[in-house]
Amino acid sequence: MPGIELFDQEEQKQVQEVMNTGILMRYGFNQARRGQWKAKEMEAAIAERTGAAHTLLLSSGTAALTTALAALGVGAGDEVIMPTFTFVATFESILAAGAVPVLADIDDTLCLDPQAADRAVTPRTKVIMPVHMCGAMARMEELQELCSRRGLFLLEDACQAFGASWRGRHLGAIGHVGCYSFDFNKLITCGEGGAVVTNSEDIYRRADMYHDHGHDHSDDDRGAEGHLSPGYNFRISELHAAVGCAQMTKLDRFLHIQRRNKKILRDALADLKGVTFRAMPDPDGDSATFLSFFLPAAPVAAAAAAALREAGVDGVFYWFANNWHYIRNWEHFQKRRFAHPQAPALLAAMPDYSKVSFARSDELMSRCLSLTIRLGWSEEEAGRRAEKIRQILTLVL
Numbered sequence: 001m002p003g004i005e006l007f008d009q010e011e012q013k014q015v016q017e018v019m020n021t022g023i024l025m026r027y028g029f030n031q032a033r034r035g036q037w038k039a040k041e042m043e044a045a046i047a048e049r050t051g052a053a054h055t056l057l058l059s060s061g062t063a064a065l066t067t068a069l070a071a072l073g074v075g076a077g078d079e080v081i082m083p084t085f086t087f088v089a090t091f092e093s094i095l096a097a098g099a100v101p102v103l104a105d106i107d108d109t110l111c112l113d114p115q116a117a118d119r120a121v122t123p124r125t126k127v128i129m130p131v132h133m134c135g136a137m138a139r140m141e142e143l144q145e146l147c148s149r150r151g152l153f154l155l156e157d158a159c160q161a162f163g164a165s166w167r168g169r170h171l172g173a174i175g176h177v178g179c180y181s182f183d184f185n186k187l188i189t190c191g192e193g194g195a196v197v198t199n200s201e202d203i204y205r206r207a208d209m210y211h212d213h214g215h216d217h218s219d220d221d222r223g224a225e226g227h228l229s230p231g232y233n234f235r236i237s238e239l240h241a242a243v244g245c246a247q248m249t250k251l252d253r254f255l256h257i258q259r260r261n262k263k264i265l266r267d268a269l270a271d272l273k274g275v276t277f278r279a280m281p282d283p284d285g286d287s288a289t290f291l292s293f294f295l296p297a298a299p300v301a302a303a304a305a306a307a308l309r310e311a312g313v314d315g316v317f318y319w320f321a322n323n324w325h326y327i328r329n330w331e332h333f334q335k336r337r338f339a340h341p342q343a344p345a346l347l348a349a350m351p352d353y354s355k356v357s358f359a360r361s362d363e364l365m366s367r368c369l370s371l372t373i374r375l376g377w378s379e380e381e382a383g384r385r386a387e388k389i390r391q392i393l394t395l396v397l
């Protein structure tokens with residue numbers, strides 16, 4: 001990870017094909033584009049890969065989440081349950097919908113704990129939104145059961161998990177709707193990009209319109225199209241989609257390299273006393289973008305992160321201290337410093353997160369480290385790195 005590590009003439013060729021026509025927009029200009037429809041092409045590749053009946057490519061993963069919530073009809077008064085460990089875009093999209101983010105603990109999968117989510121359900125809950133963190137899956141069986149028992153939508157934030165699966169089903173394509181990110185740091189990248197996938201024609205139609213000002217995409221002439229509801233501009237450009245088209249052809253190769261390199265690292269640490277790996281409901285489906293593990297106590301994890309960085313090991317994440325991925329440091333969220341103040345009703349309905357404690361999440365996250373797995377490493381490089389990390393952890397443990 002990320003896919004930029006193995007850019008080559010394929011990405012250049014795809015981008016050049018768009019430049020040759022000069023049509024950078026994904027809709028219209030049917031004559032001038034001379035058969036180049038990169039966004040459509042990437043959507044078809046995603047549909048084939050995920051098995052989802054409908055795919056919509058958009059400008060980012062954040063746009064995908066915002067659009068998916070709009071397509072589910074989420075709005076003022078609704079609550080969406082999400083985990084404490086995720087990127088800030090998860091709650092940003094809920095706030096953008098005018099809904100209330102309700103946080104619940106994670107479990108040892110590093111994803112939403114189904115039991116904690118169950119406890120957080122109220123009569124206002126509309127959606128359960130697990131996040132498949134660091135390339136692998138939440139406990140999907142339990143989350144599916146919860147949603148069907150309580151009559152809730154299951155929206156998978158699979159922004160970090162394109163390419164990963166659970167029991168042979170692609171993450172993101174299991175719930176009612178799923179979202180991916182193809183931003184600069186992802187395994188498959190467009191530079192900036194995202195996707196919504198769903199098996200529901202209705203959800204797809206609403207997402208399709210919402211992401212493009214309400215256009216119903218019924219005509220070659222955009223000026224003649226209908227608008228059933230207002231929307232926004234979350235369109236992807238053909239240039240970004242072109243990069244993604246090239247990347248999609250490399251996905252199997254990327255997964256193979258990631259899994260090989262991750263195994264080298266994992267094997268090197270497996271017998272270290274005090275190291276336990278993140279739980280995974282289906283290890284074969286891991287996209288292997290990170291190796292995540294727990295150390296015996298918070299001070300050990302902090303010391304290990306510092307020692308690894310000091311020794312020049314890059315891609316070390318101690319999320320507990322990170323400002324973007326764990327609630328502990330989301331000061332702007334806790335203090336409700338929203339750039340566009342939401343309706344007073346929303347603020348009144350939102351729990352005061354500066355006072356809520358998430359003991360279980362803290363206990364897990366304070367002991368957790370993630371190491372980035374890179375596509376660019378040869379087996380020898382991965383082996384040398386694994387040995388170095390093993391030595392450093394042995395000293396700290």
Ligand SMILES: Cc1ncc(COP(=O)(O)O)c(C=O)c1O
Nearest residue numbers: 060061062087089159160181183
């Ligand atoms: C879990 C999660 N959700 C949403 C996003 C937002 O994706 P984007 O950066 O494409 O807007 C990200 C991006 O890293 C993410 O990690």
